[in-house]
Amino acid sequence: MLDLFIRSDKQKDWLQKLRKLEAKYKNRAAEIDELAIFPKENIQELVDMGYPSVTLPANFGGEGLKVYDMVMLQETLASFDGSTALSIGWNLGVVGEIFETKSWTVKQLNFFAKEILNGALVNRAASEAQTGSPTRGGRPGTNAVRKNGAWVLTGRKTFTTMSPVLTYFLTSAWIEEEKMQGHFLLHKDLEGLSIEETWDVISMRGTGSHDLVLDGVTVDDSMLVERLDGPRGGKVNGWILHIPACYLGIAQAARDYAVHFSNHHAPNSLNGPISQLPNVQQLLGEIDLELIRARHLIYSVAAAYDDESRRGLIENELGVVKHTVTNSAINIVDKAMRIVGAKSLQRSNPLQRYYRDARAGLHNPPMDDMTIKKLALSAIEKDMAKKS
Template identity: 70%
Template sequence: MLDLFIKNDTQRNWVQKLHVKEAEFKSKSAKYDEQSKFPKDNIQRLIEMGYTTLTLPAAYGGGGLSTYDMTLLQETLASFDGATALSIGWHMGVVGEIYEKKLWDDGKLDFFADEVLKGALVNRAVSEAQTGSPTRGGRPGTYAIKKDGHWMITGRKNFTTMSPVLTHFLVSAWMEEKEAIGFFLLHRDLEGLSIEETWDVISMRGTESHDLVLENVTVDESKLVEINHGPRGNQLNGWVLHIPACYIGIAQAARDYAIQFANEYSPNSLNGPISQLPNVQNLIGQIDLELMQARHFLYSVAEAYDDDSRRPFITNEHGAVKHTITNSAISIVDKAMRIVGAKSLQRANPLQRYYRDVRAGLHNPPMDDVTIQKLALTALNKKKGV
C-alpha cells in the first residue's frame, strides 16, 4: 500500500534502507515490551545510518527532509517496532520544527546542528502531573528563577519519552519575572538533573517515558532558547504528523499479520484456510478500506503543509488526522484480532502488543475532545464571519 505514496528516489532509498533493519527490529520487539526496556540498539542503528539527522535542513548539514518525507519513513519504522518509531519520532519532529520555524537565534541553531550531526537526541519535556497535557494551556509547575546572572530550574516532568538515551531535554518552565514560559536546552549531564524510573504502563512500554527531575539545575542565559507568551498548542506544526504515522504503521503490521494467519490457518473443519470464509474476507476488506482512507488523509495533509501556497488554508487538519488515524488504528487492530481469534490474546502473539500500543495514541496530543471542539468552533466562527 505504501508504494503509492512514494514520490521520489530519496524516499524510496530511505524506505529500502529501513527495510534492511526490519527483521532485526521485529525480532526484539517482544523482549523490549515484556521487559519494559528501551530499544537502545535500534536507536543506535538509526544514529549510525544518519537517520536522526534527516529533518535537519541541508544548509546545516542534515538531510533536509520534509514533513511528508518524515511521515513516510516513520510509518515504515512503526510497522517494525512501535516503541522505536514513537521515540525517535519525537526527536525528528522537534528538530524539524525548530529549524523550519527558526525558533532559536542563529548561534544556537548552529551549535545544536553540530550536536545533532554528532548523534545528539532531543525531546521536549513539557508534561506534568499537575497541569495535564500542555496543549490545554496549563502553566507549568516547573519554574525558573534568575539569580546572579544564571537561571535555576526546579520541577518534575512526566512522559519524558526516550529518557534513557536523550542527550538534551527541551524543558518548559514558568519565568515569573518575564511572565512567560521559557524553554531551556538542558544537557543530561547537568548537576541536579536526573531520571526517575516511573514508567509502568501497558502501552508503549519500550519507550521508557520516565519522569525528568530537576533540582536547582543552574544554567546561563544561553540555554534559554525559546520564550512563549501563549500556549504552543495553538501554533501550526506539521512535524507532529510523526504521531499518526506511528499508529498507522502499527495498524499496517496488524493487518499484515492477520492476512498471513488467514492464508495459513486451516482448521480441520474446513477444506482450506480460513481466508476463504466470507466473514474473514469481510473483515479484511474493512481493514484495507480503513487503511486507505486514513493513509490518504494523512499524506494529503502532509503534502498540503509542505506546500507554501496551501499551508495558509490549513485549520484543524493536523488534529483531525491524528484523531482519525488513532481511532482507525484501534479499529483495525481489533478487526485483525477478530480474524485471528483467541490466539491473538496469547502473550507470544504480536497482536496483543499492537492492541495495547495503539491505545496510547488516544493520550498523545491533541486529545479527541479538543480536536472535535476546535472543528466545531472553527465552523461556527466562520458562519458568524469571525
Template identity: 65%
Template structure:
C-alpha cells in the first residue's frame, strides 16, 4: 500500500478507497490470469463501471480531470493487485491524458471521442511493428494509409497492441506517402478488415492481451486522421509515467509478500521467525530503501510535470524516472525472492510471477540505452 505521505487530496483518498474495494477480487484472479495468459476482462469491466476509465478525461468533457500525479498514485496501487490489469488500463488513461492535454485533434473530434469514453470506450495507441522495432527509435511504419475516393485505406500489421481484446479504438500509426509523414488514425474495432491475431505468448505480463493488430484494406473516413507526427512535435509527455508506476506497484507487492513470509516462516532450527535473522533484516531494509528512493523520484517528477510553471525545467527526468524505478523494481523483487528462498520459485508462489513481470519493464519505452545516451549528451552539451 502506498504511504499516506504521497496522498495529498481528498479526491485521491476517494479514488484509492474505490480501488481498494477491488483489491480482494483482483488478487484472487491474478494467478489464473497469468497461468492461462487470460486477459482480465472482468477486472477491466469493473474499472470502467467504477468510472476509472475517464479519470484523466478533463472535466469539461465529462471526466474527472485528474493529473499525472493522481494517475501514478492509482496505477501503482492497481499494479500491486494485478500487473496485467494495471498495465492494460494504464495505456488507456495515460493515452487519454496525453490526447486532451495536447489538444491536437479538432474540437469536434475531441468532443465526439469524449462522449464515447463516457460510455466506456477504451483506446490505446498501436504503433509497434516487427520490422521497425520500438517507434521511439524513429523507424518508419510499414503500415500505409492511402487516400481513395474521399476515404483512407489502411493496410499493415502492428504488434504489442496491449489490451487488444477490450479496446474500442486503435489509435494507429501509418505512413502517408502523399504527405510524406506519419499519421495517426482513430479506427473502431468493428471496422471491416480489422482483426486481432492472437500472437501474445510470452513469460511476462501474460494477461495483457498484447496481440497483433491486422489491418487489411481497412476503409475509414477522412476525419479518422486525427494527428500527425509533425502535429505532435517534441512536447513532453508525462503521461508515460504510468509505466514505471506499474512496475513500482509490482515491487511493492513483492515487498509485502517478503515481509509477511519472514514473519510467518518459523523453521525449527531457530527460535521465532526468520524475521529476526540479521541477514533477512538486511534484505528487508535494502528493499525498503530501494522502494523509498524510487517512489520519491517518481512522485516528484510527476508533481513537477503537473505544475506548468515548473514543467519547462524538465529535461531528462521523465526518462530517468522510468529507468531508475524499473531497475529498483528488479532489485526489490530479487531480494524478496532471496527472503523466501527456493519457495519463491514454486509455480503457485506470486514472487515468481512478480519476477517475470518486472522484467517486462526493461522493454517498455523509453529504452535504457536511449536514456543513458541522452544523459551523457546533456552533460557534454552543458560543458560545451
C-alpha cells in the first residue's frame, strides 16, 4: 500500500535502510513490551545511521526531510515496533518544528544543529500532573526564577517520552517576573536534573515516558530559547503528524498479521484456510478500507502542510488526521483480533500488543474532544463572518 505514496529516491533510500532493521526490531518488540524495557539498542542503531537528524534542514547539515517524508518513515518504523517509533518520532518532530519556525536565535540554532548531528536526542517536557496536556492551555507549575544572570528551574514533568536516552529536555516553565511561559533547553547532566522511573502502563510500555524532576536546576540565560504569550497549541504544527503516523504503522502490522493468519490457518472443519470464509473476507475488506482511507488522509494533509502556500488552510485538518487515523487504528486492530480469535489474546501474540498500543493514541495531543469542538467553532465562526 505504501508504494503508491513514494515520491523520491531519498524516500526510497531511507525506507530501504529502515527495512533492514525490520526483523531484529520485531524480534525485540515482545520483550520490550513484556518487561517494559526502553529500546536503547534500537534507538542507538537509529542514531548510528543518522536517523535523528533527517528532519534537520540541509543547510544545517541534515537530510532536510519534510513532514510528508517523516510520516512515511515513521509509519514504516512503527510497523516494526511502536515504542521505538513513537520515541524517536518526538525527536524528529521537535527538530523539524524548531528549524521550520526559526524562533530561536541564529546562534542557538547553529549550536543545536551541531548537537543533533553529533547524536544528541531531544524531546519537549511540557506535561504536568496538575495542568494535564499542555495543548489545553494550563499554566506550567514548573517555575523559572532569574538569579545571578542565570535561570533556576524547579518542578516536575510527566510523560517525558524517551527520557532514558535524551540529551536535551526542552522544558516549559512559568516566568513569574515576565508573566509568561518560557522554554528552556536543559542538558541531561545539569545538577539537580533527574529522572524518576514512573512509567507503568499497559500501552507503549517501552517508551520510557518517566517523570523529569527539576530540583533547583541552574541554566545559562542563552538556554532560554522560547518565550510564549499563550499556549503552544495555537500554532499550526504539521510535525505532530508523527503521532498518527505511528498508529498507522501499528494498524498496518495488525492487518498484515491477520491476512497471513487467515491464509495459513486451516481448521479441519474446512477444506482450506479461513480466508475462504465470507465473514473473514468481510473483515479483511473493512480493514483495508479503513487503512486506505486513513493513509490517503494523512499523506494528503502532510503534502498540503509542506506546501507553504496551502499551510495556513489546514489548521483543522491536522487534528482531523490524528483523530481519524488513531480511531481507525483501534478499529483495524479490533477487526484483526476478531479474525484471529482467542489466539490473539495470547501474550505471545503481537495482536494483543498492537491492541494496547493503539489505545495510547487517544491520549496523545490533540484529544478527540478538542478536535471536534474546534471543527464546530470554526464552522460557526465562518458562518457568522458571512452574515456580518
